[in-house]
Amino acid sequence: MGAYLLDWLSLFFRWFHVIAGVAWIGASFYFVWLDMSLQKPPEWKAKKGISGDLWAVHGGGFYEIAKYKLEPEEMPKTLHWFKWEAYTTWLTGMAMLIIVYYINATAYLIDPSKVNFGSSVGAISTSLLFLFGSYFIYEVIVRSNVGKNKLAFSITIFVLMIIATWGSYQLFSDRASFIHVGAILGTIMAGNVFFGIMPAQRALVDCVRRGVKPGPEVADLALMARNRSLMNNYFTLPLIFIMISNHYPMMYSHAHGWLVLVFVGIITATARHYFNQKHLGHHQPKFLVIPAIATILLIIWMRPAPIEPLPVPPIKTPAVAQAASADDAMMEVVHARCSTCHAAKPTQQGFASPPLGIILQTPEDMKIHKAKIITAVHTGYMPLGNITQLTDEERQQLVAYASGL
Template sequence: MGAYLFDWLALFFRWFHVIAGIAWIGASFYFVWLDMSLQKPPEWKSKKGISGDLWAVHGGGFYEIAKYKLEPEEMPKTLHWFKWEAYTTWLTGAAMMAIVYYANATAYLIDPSKVDFGSNVGAISTSILFLLISYAIYEIIVRSRIGKNKMVFSICIFVLMVIATYISYQLFSDRASFIHVGAILGTIMAGNVFFGIMPAQRALVDCVRRGVKPGKEVADLALMARNRSVMNNYFTLPLIFTMISNHYPMMYSHAQGWLVLVFVGVITATARHYFNQKHLGHHQPKYLVIPAIATVLLIIWMRPAPIEPLPVPPVQSAVPVEAAPETTPPADGATAAAVPATEGTAEAVAVASSADDAIMGVVQAKCSVCHMAQPTQAGFNAPPAGIIIVTPEDMKTHKAKIITAVQSSYMPLGNITGLTDEERAQLVAYASGL
């Protein structure tokens, strides 16, 4: 019953997390497009303090949108704020981290071959500390003089994320390492809203309400808020990738998984830069061509090694060599007829059957405990992804997924059933021959 209720919790918060994420990132994309698409307004609008405007048509009507340089002539009665999309996304993401990776740390968070934490508490504490330290370093950078220089600031944050990605991959399971990088990105983005963007907006609104001209302090807050907003914009696509990465073990289970994630981050951020430039009226296809070429190179570099066929044990003849009957050579010019040998056929079948039994013994001991209609492995209410693997027919049905998951070490999760490298190779070879 406990695993069943946890599945419902995971479903609810994952669904909520996706909905909130769509709202947040959708609003982010819209306002970036809006901000970069504004045109120089006519003179009569400029005199009112409008710095840019644009016209749009949607839903059967025209929209006139204007942005003020600082403050409007008078405070509007109704002012819409955009913040809860960010906060809700972060809160539901934190809930997902607790439900999936902390409540079942043995399966999803810990990889004993990397770090033996000794207990789930040690692994969870390390995870939380890692996230807090990563975010603290970001805040120190953004609040320093570096945060006022967009180029230097961007380079420093890129270096920080590369280091964090590498460390995460050394500490946690492959799948969890990608999620931790996503958690850092999400925390930075939500923190940018809470600690940077919202304070600047409140300061500006307060000045307008009091009829005071915004001073240098408010201008500095606005500059920092803009830099934080730009950082959020470039983080969106890498963040979305980490959110869906748990479905693709070929990515995070690669021998250099941390480097794969760095490459994906650079590729997606470059693609995002293309659209930013396009919004400004600068059509620069190179920012799409470069990511496309890089993606092809990444695919080639990541390709798996060829699978070696499962060796078949030699079949010993049932007739001793010294007792084998003599054969009469064919007459001159005649062709000997090919006579199929029957000796040892029953033994060959027995050997093949024995090999099948051995492989299925491994499957039932190391795989079926989770992948059966009613899993016996603690923490599982249903077979992962609904895949049942109990018989050779089941293995043939899910052959492609089995090869990828076992070869990449994605399965068993956290290797909780102790699958050895030799057994892993045998399973991959056996499944490949089905």
């Protein structure tokens, strides 16, 4: 019953997380487009303090949008703020981290072949330290002089994210490694809103309401907020990729998974740069061509090595008996190493139902799912965290057996 209720919690928070993420990133994309698409206003609008405007049509009506250089002629009674999308996305993301990776740490968080934490508590503590330690380093940098220089700030964060990506692969399971990098990006983005963007907006609104001209302090806050907003803008596409990556073991279970994620980050951020430039009226196709070529090269580089089945020693028995003997021997391995999770009623703690609905209890089941079995076992993705202690010899035998079905 506990695993069943946990699945419902996971479903609810995953659904909530996706909804909040769509709202947040959608708003981010819209305002980036809006800021970069504003045109010089006519003279009569400029005299009112409007720095840019644009017209749009949507939902059967026309919209006139204007951005003031500083304050409007009259402070509106209702002012809409965009913050809860970010906070809700982060909170539901943390809930997912707890439900999926912390409650069932032995299956999803820990890989004994990398680090033997000794207990789930040690692994969870390391995870939290890694996540919030990374954010603390970011916050120190963004508040330093480096944070005031757009280029230096971007390069520094890029290098540190590469280090964090590599570090996560040394500590956690492959799947958890991707998610931890996503959690760092998400925490930075939400932190940028909470600690940078919102304080700058509040300071500006406060000055306008008091009728005071913003001073150097407000200007510094605004500069920091712009750099934080820029970082959020370039983080969006890599973060979306990580959110869906747990459905594609070929990415995170690659022998150099951390490097795969670095390349994906570069590809997606470069594509984001193309659209930023396009909104400014600078059509530069090279920023789409380069990611396209890089993606093709990544696909070629990641292609799996051909599987060479192990030679099966001859058995001096009739062919039918020989086949039955091979099936029985392999099904003993499957039942011991795979069926604890992949059964109609899993016996492995934390699983209420077989992952992805895949049941592996008979040779017929193996034949139905052989393509997935070969990929998952050959890459080392399965068993999760090698929780059932599948040996290298058994792994090779399983791949060879499935290949021959």
